[in-house]
Amino acid sequence: GVCVEIFARQKHCQIQKCVIHFWLLVLFYELAIWEGVHSWNYNFSPNDMTWPDARKYCQKSFTDMVAIQNSEENNYLNAMLPKNPSYYWIGIRRIHNVWTWVGTNKTLTREAENWAKGEPTDGSEDCVEIYIKRGNDTGMWNNDPCGKMKRAICYLVVTENVWRLLEVIRVDVLKDSTEQSVNLLNIMKCKVLKIPRNGTRNCSHPIGDFSYLSTCDFGCVEGFLLNGSVSLQCEGSGAWSSPIPDCEVMKCKVLKIPRNGTRNCSHPIGDFSYHSACDFGCVEGFLLNGSVSLQCEGSGAWSSPIPDCEGILQEQHKYTKLIFIAPGAACLISVPFVIWLIKHYRKKDIERYQSVKLCPETVSKCEDVTLNDF
Template sequence: MQWTLILFLGSSLAVTTLGWTYHYSKTTMNWTQARRWCQTDYTDMVVIQNQTENDYLVSKLPNRTRSPYYWIGITKNHMNENWTWIGNNSTWVGEQSWAVNEPNNNHSNEFCVEIYVNTGRNRGKWNDEKCALQKYAVCYKAQCNATSCGRGRCQEMIENITCLCEPGFKGDRCQTAMECPPLSQPDNGYLSCSGGNLTFNSTCRFKCYPGFLIIGPPDVTCTVTGVWSGPRPICTSYKQALLAVVGCGALSAFCCICFCWMKHRKRKKLAQVRQPEEATSPSTEAQG
């Protein structure tokens, strides 16, 4: 069940939901005064990001039978400019946002916008107006703050706050670090983890008992996906390590001998081919 609370706050009324809150004035003012009023008491004049938000806002505002209606936070400075939303500089305008025959810029200086909230066919539509006219202010107050999302970015939507978590964190408020599965103790050794935990960015170090040699990188790190980085090292006795080294050395020597023998055989074969050529060379010269 969703709860909506109507608050009476002196000269304004507020509609409170889980996400941001909308506020509107009980007195009229020009567009500049309306924005200043919003910034002083709330966050800013209302910014609409899509048609769903537009319709939701209209559903929360009281109907008015005639002008003045409500200022919204979209404006421009010159005739040839695009309409731009304050704050985020978005240029969103829906396909059916404007009322019939709007924007018409009747007096060449209608650079502010009101939203109709009535029961007619233009309900929820926009109309460009002169910024000096008196209308009601509509503001919003952001619910996101520095503590809303522990390790993430707070994004407000209608009746909802969503936390976009940083890599390596999860949870509805990004409050939980990703965890990696427990590591097994290595044979003939042990491991220790930083902070005693297995969460994102923590490091575990493998160590060997005396008399054993570690083979491979000793450290592994818990990655953003909850998987340990790199292969696990092993602890082997010095005798086994020495035998492995000797074995590798013997293999290398054998390979070297084979390579040298093949190279020698190739040279010998080339020499045998050249000898007949050299033997026939003088007779050829004599004939010439």
């Protein structure tokens, strides 16, 4: 009956197109035998209310208060709901001293717990709120008195034997004379992020590849520096939180040519950047003092200090000066001393001879002797 209906609705279609529709319908019919496709939508109340009133609101307008199944769902709610100063009620309540999901009447397991630090507390705080977009403990739970006023988070279960596959093929099936359709795949996708040149990329996909809540962390190999955000997240709009970063080569300081020296550099990546190498030498008559070759390292520093050139003749001249200066200095010191010494002894002799009287033993009369007599 279903096949006849499809062919009746598409009398003018081509044979190939009809065959494709036929096999798709067979697939969907087999799936429809199991209670259909289960999907749900989230909603929240426009105003604050007590927990009991929040439960009534959700049951009247939707299915029930939200029952969070996993951390991905918890993160989704935190990302999509607007901030409310008093936060939101969720479908957990302490019943007979046991934390219970009210929609399913199932006990909250330890694996599913997402309490904030120090929670839950004892006392009459039997209802649970979720911190949406809070500065601390965002997305986590806290138990509070059920009479406090907060917004309600509700969910609506949808069960239909109508599918949309990969957001391309739409097949409509009549049910109770009403044609309806439900999106099977409705996760927002983001563009696949390429790995930067000379970089690394590490991604996590809690829901689907490069889809909502996917996160990618970026880095660079040795000798390169990341330019941009370290981490990007796929947002609900289908766009990444920041542009894709790139990796820039690490630069080193430009090396000057030594005085009376030479420099020969090679730059495989960029001028005076990572892996650049410079060889040094000296002109004739000078010797290199330092490393012959320097390389720009990944840290942005050169492997050794810049060398310099020392003159060979200049060094020899230093020793020559010392050789000649030493005796010269001795001469400068000794000549005045010799002159002073000669004058000193000459003066002594003059004084001695002036006071001498020649008295020959054979002469009875003494005569004074002066220098004029000589």
